[in-house]
Amino acid sequence: MVTVSPSKSEASASWAYALQLPHDPLAPRIARTTLRAVLSGHGLPHIADTAELLTSELVTNAYRHSTGPATLRLRALPGARLRVSVWDANPHIPPPFDRHASPLPSIPTGADGGRGLFLVCHYADAWGGYPLGDDLFGQSGKLLWCELGPHPADGAAVA
Template sequence: MGTVSLPDTWVYALRLPHDPRAARVARMTVRAALNSHGRHEDLDSVELLTSELVSNTYRHTNGPASLRLTALADGRLRVGVWDRHPRIPAPFGEPPWDRVPPAPVDTEQGRGLHLVQEYADSWGGLALGDSPLDRHAGKLLWFEVGGQRAGRTAMA
């Protein structure tokens, strides 16, 4: 009789307050999770992109955020960041807003979502709630890296 081994799947979820230190906490969480699961090859890009998304929730919203880091069975890592603001920014939205032009070289902001395009294998956004009663449900932005996907694609 053979042994059945389950795929190396796991999930970490973290609630983040509206605090300028939230991006640092998210980076530390990602680093600890990926190191503990031996996912060193994905660490730098996942840490960078997670930090960018969480920083944007602090910069562009006034409420809490949530982070979810998921290892999928095929080796991909998916990171989702939720916040209460309903607007889905480029490159996560529908075309023609699916690409973000590079930020001017002399600016200090505006590079984060362009980095998602460069380093993630796929990404997307989902507005949560369709009725006026759900207007504070917010959105979920996500990206994936690693695994067996070839090429980078935007997915809504």
């Protein structure tokens, strides 16, 4: 009997992690710490700073705008890229992730918040969100995601 397994390079380029986060103000910090460990372990420290900012903003949004737990998922994509997604129980897709919403309100200069998801859209290579209806397991809410990876200016090869 012949056994086929992926080569070491194929296996290391194909991974995903999920982290269940309680509705707790420490959730963004725990998500950042976990993200740094995952990226370091998979040889992607060069995208850690940007990934940490984007992950923190997505998890903070879930904490501030939902009343229950959230799930962070980190997934490797081809070309040393990363997809970060965060699920929470609130089905409302916030601007700017809701591309069908009315024009965005301006944020007052002295405001303490309201810029996080705009940062995600600015620094991510791709981003989006979609509502999740009730499914077989009673899950609903929304999923916000973003993707990032190395750029030629980072000194990393892009596939």
